[in-house]
Amino acid sequence: MDVSTYVHMVLSSFLLILGYCYVSGGFRTVTGICFLGIIYTFPSLLLKIFPLTESHISNLRPLFDHPFSSYLTAAKAMALEYLGFETLLMYYPFLKTPEKAIKWAHFGNLFSILIYLLTAITTFLYYNEEELARTIWATLTLWKIVDFPFMERFEYAGIALWLFAVLPNICLALWATSRGMKQLFHFNQRYSLICIIIAAAFACSFIEGRPNIDWLNTITSTAGFYTVYFYIPALFVVQWIIYKVRKKKS
């Protein structure tokens, strides 16, 4: 069996098995890997120093040279990057002191916004518009300028490090999905988890090449956008009305 043909399947099943190990350990283990994911990947932010030495300040000007609608389109396209916070609705009952956690949840969101802002500004300073439009993985290509005396091609190490950015997301999503199935259908969480993993591995086997990944990203982004901005608020309104009606009856 030639590895390169099936490499994405090998990689996805490897990640999913790893995901199973973490999720089957319970929610505590999932929070553990999420925490470690932050700790391990945080130093990679320092690598932005390398591209910043070749930055062009004039790329940022003139400020606000686009119509307002362009900003909205951009914000919609960013939906994929912000997805994931809605899993809070699943693990909220697991928090020990939810009142105290509110502050930290907001700080957490602010922190990811700041990281995105820093990444965006670094990227705009380093590439110009036309060059960026031709780049698929902008941050990964940023790392191609990283120059360490002991490491010639840093980006390969960076990709390995990126596993720790991806793994917590996989674990948290797997946990939330299996938990949701348990609550909805009263399935055993372990069995539903195995079903989800098999389904995910099966789905991954269909992904081939860049256009497919792009398509997947767009679909996830659009679905996520409507879930976050329409479905969840709608649920909130419906729930509010139901509670009002029930109160009146009683």
Place this chain on the structure above:
Amino acid sequence: MRNKWITFLAFLVCLSGCTAEPKIIEDLQLVQAIGYDDAGKHRVKATVASTITPKNQEQAMPKNVTFTAESFTSQNVLHVLQSESPRPLAVGRVGVALFSEKLAKRGILQFIDGLQRNADIGRDIPLAVVKGEAKEMLELQTPVNQIPAKYILDLIEQNQKENIPNSDLHSFLYHLYGKGLDPFMPLLELKDGLIKIKGIALFSNGKYVDDINYEEAFIFKLLFENFKKGSFEARIGKNKYINIENISSKVNYHVINGNTNPKVTITVKLMGLINESEGISLNVKKKESVEERTRKLINGKAKKLLRRFQHERIDPLGIADQARSQTRNFNFAAWEKRYPTIPIDFKLDINLVEAGIVEEKK
């Protein structure tokens, strides 16, 4: 417990499939430099320079070896080269890419594209145009007993700190794709068994169209970026020359009416140090006159350079990009049409602060 063992076994099965072909660094032929030459009829001749360490010798110096092959595309040529090398060629450590003058005039977009698509090649590698053949340069026995690839890399890096503008693969791509910018790279020459920087090769759409010499490169650098080194010779009278070392130079572009009636003002603030001025007393009054003469000299050269770029319709300094950043809804097409006739003013604010460790007798 049983579950754990099952997972463990599953890992073993999966991981055994993950053994991609291992690469052992001692067994690779690490390519240090690639040179591209024109081979006629749309063909390219590539030369890769690598090193081998002679075995069974104590304190053996790495020896330069080159492989040469011809093909139509820059990436296929790497595979053709493999047919000459008993060890696998690895391009992950390529330090510099050279293009022969003839090939650069034909256009190098295809080879640049090959370099940027190859994930193994970094974006911080310098590129250079070579007068004559790149192959010849990579086969050179350098006087300092260093392999040519390393020699060229050091040469370019050192000079980019001083008299020639910074450029590497990334900045070439930046200038190539960016609107209102044209790329450039250092121009090398092989002379009397020495590799030497001749100046800068200027490109228009991936074709080498013009070059400027080493002295003009300093003026170019003044106009292009802020830097802290380099030196300049000024004639301040009949058979009287002084040398001015740059301590700090800052450039600023100011564009007004970018879309309607553009006017560009380039201001350079130069802090210099006079390090050779035999026979010229440098009192306060004299210092001012020296500054004035230097200003005039640099002014003239810079304006000549700018007019030349306008005449040739190339913009390696990225004046249009500066105009874009200072104009709302900038119109590139209108600018390009107007470019040769746009008035570009150059102002030099020179301040000579020191005159070395000796003093004139008062």
